[in-house]
Amino acid sequence: MGYYFDAKSRYQQVSSYRLLTSPITVAIFFIATALSLAAWFVFIFFTTSILLLGLAALFSSLAAGAILLLVFGTSYFPYLPPPRTVDSLKERGDKNAINVAAAASFSLLLIFGSHAFTRKKSSLERAVQALMRSSAIDHLLQRLQLDRKKVIEVIEYSVLPNLAWPEFARRMLQLAASLKQSAIAPEHAFGALLLHPSLRQHLRAAALTKDDVLFTLWWGSERRSQELARQRWWDEDNLFAFTGLGLSWASGYTSFVDRFTRLPPGSIWDNIIYGHESKVIELINTLARQRQSNVLLVGDPGVGRLGIIRQLAWRIRTSSAHPALIGQRVLYLNVGELLAQGESSATQMTVIFKALREMERAGNIIAVIDGLSSVLGQTGEQRIDLTDILLPFLASMTVRVLVITSSDEYHLRLKPNQQLTHYFEVVQVPSLTAAATLKRLALSVPAIERQAGLYIPYKTIHTLVEDTASILPHIPFPERAFDFLEEAIVAAQSEHAPVLTTSHIEQLISRKIGLNLGELKVKERERLLDLEQIMHRRLINQEAAVKTVAHAMIRARAEVRSQKRPIGVFLFLGPTGVGKTETAKTLAEVYFGSEEHMVRLDMSEFQGAEAVDRLIGSLDHPVGRITSLIADHPFTVLLLDEFEKANQSVHQLFLQVFDEGHLTDAWGRQYSFQHTIIIATSNAGAELIRQASKKGQLPDGFDEKLKEHILSNNILRPELLNRFDGVITYVTLSRQHIRRIAILMLRQLNKRLDTEHGLTIAITDELADFLVQIGYNPEFGARPLARAIQDTVEYAVAQKIIKGEVEPGQVITLLPGALLHQ
Amino acid sequence: MLVDYFYWQYVWAPKIFLQILWNLERALWRFFSVKFMLRTLLAHWHKDAIPYRGGTLSNLALTFIWNQVSRFIGFLIRSAVLLAWLIAEIIFMPLAATIFLVFLVWPLVVLTSLSVGLALLSSIF
Numbered sequence: 001m002g003y004y005f006d007a008k009s010r011y012q013q014v015s016s017y018r019l020l021t022s023p024i025t026v027a028i029f030f031i032a033t034a035l036s037l038a039a040w041f042v043f044i045f046f047t048t049s050i051l052l053l054g055l056a057a058l059f060s061s062l063a064a065g066a067i068l069l070l071v072f073g074t075s076y077f078p079y080l081p082p083p084r085t086v087d088s089l090k091e092r093g094d095k096n097a098i099n100v101a102a103a104a105s106f107s108l109l110l111i112f113g114s115h116a117f118t119r120k121k122s123s124l125e126r127a128v129q130a131l132m133r134s135s136a137i138d139h140l141l142q143r144l145q146l147d148r149k150k151v152i153e154v155i156e157y158s159v160l161p162n163l164a165w166p167e168f169a170r171r172m173l174q175l176a177a178s179l180k181q182s183a184i185a186p187e188h189a190f191g192a193l194l195l196h197p198s199l200r201q202h203l204r205a206a207a208l209t210k211d212d213v214l215f216t217l218w219w220g221s222e223r224r225s226q227e228l229a230r231q232r233w234w235d236e237d238n239l240f241a242f243t244g245l246g247l248s249w250a251s252g253y254t255s256f257v258d259r260f261t262r263l264p265p266g267s268i269w270d271n272i273i274y275g276h277e278s279k280v281i282e283l284i285n286t287l288a289r290q291r292q293s294n295v296l297l298v299g300d301p302g303v304g305r306l307g308i309i310r311q312l313a314w315r316i317r318t319s320s321a322h323p324a325l326i327g328q329r330v331l332y333l334n335v336g337e338l339l340a341q342g343e344s345s346a347t348q349m350t351v352i353f354k355a356l357r358e359m360e361r362a363g364n365i366i367a368v369i370d371g372l373s374s375v376l377g378q379t380g381e382q383r384i385d386l387t388d389i390l391l392p393f394l395a396s397m398t399v400r401v402l403v404i405t406s407s408d409e410y411h412l413r414l415k416p417n418q419q420l421t422h423y424f425e426v427v428q429v430p431s432l433t434a435a436a437t438l439k440r441l442a443l444s445v446p447a448i449e450r451q452a453g454l455y456i457p458y459k460t461i462h463t464l465v466e467d468t469a470s471i472l473p474h475i476p477f478p479e480r481a482f483d484f485l486e487e488a489i490v491a492a493q494s495e496h497a498p499v500l501t502t503s504h505i506e507q508l509i510s511r512k513i514g515l516n517l518g519e520l521k522v523k524e525r526e527r528l529l530d531l532e533q534i535m536h537r538r539l540i541n542q543e544a545a546v547k548t549v550a551h552a553m554i555r556a557r558a559e560v561r562s563q564k565r566p567i568g569v570f571l572f573l574g575p576t577g578v579g580k581t582e583t584a585k586t587l588a589e590v591y592f593g594s595e596e597h598m599v600r601l602d603m604s605e606f607q608g609a610e611a612v613d614r615l616i617g618s619l620d621h622p623v624g625r626i627t628s629l630i631a632d633h634p635f636t637v638l639l640l641d642e643f644e645k646a647n648q649s650v651h652q653l654f655l656q657v658f659d660e661g662h663l664t665d666a667w668g669r670q671y672s673f674q675h676t677i678i679i680a681t682s683n684a685g686a687e688l689i690r691q692a693s694k695k696g697q698l699p700d701g702f703d704e705k706l707k708e709h710i711l712s713n714n715i716l717r718p719e720l721l722n723r724f725d726g727v728i729t730y731v732t733l734s735r736q737h738i739r740r741i742a743i744l745m746l747r748q749l750n751k752r753l754d755t756e757h758g759l760t761i762a763i764t765d766e767l768a769d770f771l772v773q774i775g776y777n778p779e780f781g782a783r784p785l786a787r788a789i790q791d792t793v794e795y796a797v798a799q800k801i802i803k804g805e806v807e808p809g810q811v812i813t814l815l816p817g818a819l820l821h822q
Numbered sequence: 823m824l825v826d827y828f829y830w831q832y833v834w835a836p837k838i839f840l841q842i843l844w845n846l847e848r849a850l851w852r853f854f855s856v857k858f859m860l861r862t863l864l865a866h867w868h869k870d871a872i873p874y875r876g877g878t879l880s881n882l883a884l885t886f887i888w889n890q891v892s893r894f895i896g897f898l899i900r901s902a903v904l905l906a907w908l909i910a911e912i913i914f915m916p917l918a919a920t921i922f923l924v925f926l927v928w929p930l931v932v933l934t935s936l937s938v939g940l941a942l943l944s945s946i947f
Contacts, residue, residue: 012823013826016823016826050942050945050946051942051943051946053942054938054939054940054941054942054943054945054946055939055943056939057935057936057938057939057942058935058936058939058940058943059939060935060939061931061932061933061934061935061936061939062936064928064931064932064935065932065936068928068929068932072827072830072831075830075835076826076830076834076835077826234841234842234845234846235845236845236848239845239846239849240848240849240852242849242852242853244852244853244854244855244858245853245854245855245903246855246858246859246899246900246903247855247858248868249862249867249868249896249899249900250858250862250865250866250868250869250896251868251869252868252869252870253868253869253870319852326858327858361869362869363869
């Protein structure tokens with residue numbers, strides 16, 4: 001199917017518009033108006049000549065005619081719909097070439113002008129140049145932080161030589177269709193140029209992807225449609241946005257309850273409910289029912305529950321919710337304040353009863369109660385049980401109750417009370433996805449910018465959502481993103497910065513998580529390339545293991561696959577004390593800057609049937625071990641010790657983590673493992689390894705043999721084993737290796753002593769040999785050595801320090817004989 | 823362009839004008855809650871009514887009188903609102919009709935004024 005762009009049939013509209021709204025018409029209007037006023041003034045007040053009357057009539061007609069033509073031009077042509085919609089053009093299955101100009105918006109035709117109806121290359125160049133100079137693409141350029149001059153330059157050199165009208169027309173149409181637009185706007189034409197394959201390298205250089213451009217185009221379309229909607233003041237949405245007079249005059253007074261009703265003030269972004277529109281409709285439909293019109297709004301604080309309530313209240317106030325809700329009042333009841341009116345349980349009950357009676361009598365109240373479970377009883381001595389008082393009111397048809405509750409409260413306290421929940425319709429408000437949060441942020445940005453006096457480009461909000469997606473999972477989206485945004489704005493304002501940049505966001509997140517996020521991203525490549533070298537400094541005789549880990553890390557990061565997966569997932573096999581934990585620590589230090597970024601989980605503790613519940617939380621185990629670990633340490637090396645000993649269901653759970661990079665707990669909260677390196681260790685096949693590595697090296701093909709051993713003994717299932725980026729075998733250590741490790745450990749001890757006391761130990765051959773003599777055990781690797789250093793060397797130095805026998809700067813020489821008899 | 827102009831002057835713009843007029847009319851209706859006022863014209867003011875609890879005839883009569891007073895207050899206030907709506911309508915409707923008519927005859931006014939002006943000037947020269 002061919003495409004072309006020929007706007008000849010619509011050019012008459014463009015030329016008419018240009019003529020009617022030209023400066024000449026405007027000048028005629030102003031001059032004629034001024035002259036006619038002057039002529040009328042002189043005619044009325046000074047002289048009544050026919051000449052003046054004739055001139056006054058002539059100029060008046062010219063002014064009236066000019067204004068009529070101006071109004072005609074501006075209110076008609078730009079609003080004429082294109083002859084075809086984007087969809088209708090896309091759906092055409094005929095063999096004839098498609099004229100894409102039929103779906104072009106008037107603004108695009110106005111920019112292209114006469115260049116849009118010749119199919120010459122030169123006309124395309126001029127049309128593109130006109131587009132690049134127009135203000136219609138300002139939004140896109142500014143939000144993407146692209147320099148117009150550079151973009152023009154790049155498009156002229158890279159795109160235009162490879163572009164023809166048919167391809168340009170097809171790309172514009174496809175882009176508008178993918179954004180579900182009915183007409184092709186100038187932004188779509190610019191987007192088609194930006195997304196041209198010839199610009200791919202330039203886009204990448206500007207750290208932009210196709211998704212970024214598409215998102216900004218969507219953002220621009222939304223902004224344009226919102227502006228248009230605002231301009232149409234006569235539309236129902238704008239014209240009816242008021243509260244009708246006297247809608248509550250036929251309802252009772254609520255003078256007592258009114259003292260305790262105050263909806264907490266909202267933020268700018270509360271007005272944008274993107275992602276929760278269906279929840280508002282669900283609420284309205286339930287509240288409008290004759291029976292069972294009470295709602296339990298279940299969602300964690302921060303998902304936007306109050307925003308939904310505000311939207312509901314606004315729609316009811318403006319009578320745009322539902323005819324059955326006209327005249328209703330949404331009262332946000334502050335239960336705590338209400339209860340404070342009574343000193344004892346009995347008086348508190350009386351107060352609550354009085355409030356409920358008043359609302360029932362009023363007949364037009366939708367009572368919003370935040371955290372009903374705090375007064376429902378069942379647990380806690382201070383709480384009063386209001387179930388019996390509430391039930392008759394919930395059954396009443398004259399009062400509607402909307403309870404806001406968190407998922408925890410709902411599952412733990414409300415759901416078991418079936419007598420109560422029977423009267424409610426449950427509306428779940430889940431946390432927004434990262435994509436929905438980004439869209440809500442984008443839609444809130446203009447208002448935030450106005451308030452903050454800052455410009456917020458696309459990359460800033462994108463970084464904000466992307467970087468906060470995997471941290472602080474206990475704060476749901478969108479609150480998590482908005483919290484960070486607010487704080488970053490304050491930081492930028494204190495620096496008097498005109499633009500909120502990604503570095504403001506990265507600095508803030510780095511401060512919160514104790515890790516330099518920007519540096520982590522930038523230096524990731526360097527660290528990966530040096531990983532093998534750095535690991536060799538700390539690990540002795542594990543050449544193969546080090547090489548495999550380093551290569552697997554590079555492979556895992558370079559592979560084109562889901563960015564949501566963990567950074568790397570490894571299985572370390574080998575006997576105890578050979579360096580598995582040391583490797584994990586090294587990875588934590590190299591990758592995240594400190595050994596403290598390693599967390600350990602002993603998987604042998606998770607053998608029972610309730611293991612998964614204990615790991616991710618359940619009603620009986622509110623705090624999940626792994627979920628809380630990841631919530632507190634999102635950037636970490638997660639060491640799963642003795643992985644094979646965990647329950648099969650735990651292995652299944654980790655299949656999802658290894659594959660998709662996230663876990664969902666019992667309350668629907670998502671925990672991301674995107675920034676973790678997961679290392680599972682196992683002693684499985686340790687004897688096999690010990691036997692095979694007697695010569696210090698593993699024989700060729702041993703890894704396959706070991707895998708077979710693991711699978712045949714059903715230690716790990718094949719699907720799990722295949723999910724690891726690398727299965728690394730650690731060989732046993734010889735006396736020579738232990739000697740080198742002893743020297744490494746003594747050097748580390750020296751560093752500590754030097755920092756704390758200014759002392760160093762002389763690392764002599766005698767001392768090293770002595771340590772090997774007492775610390776070598778082939779079964780336990782380097783572990784007994786660490787204990788030997790602790791018991792002999794560290795103890796001897798500590799004694800000398802306490803006795804005052806050593807001074808700062810001194811080199812201590814320890815004699816093996818003395819160490820043995822101390 | 824001439825066809826477009828006539829289409830705009832006598833089809834497009836009047837249609838939008840009438841749409842705006844209709845929306846404004848409905849906005850007035852909703853602002854003064856006319857339907858609601860009529861439906862509750864004789865209802866108690868803010869449900870301010872005393873329940874009949876029996877007792878002496880004078881008590882019943884007193885309750886009845888007080889309840890009628892509440893209804894009367896409600897009637898007065900709602901009638902005032904309805905009257906305000908009527909006044910707004912009396913002002914708005916003719917004004918809208920005049921504007922609409924002026925818009926329709928505007929081209930004619932332009933042409934007439936032009937021809938009168940030219941005629942007067944030509945009578946001099």
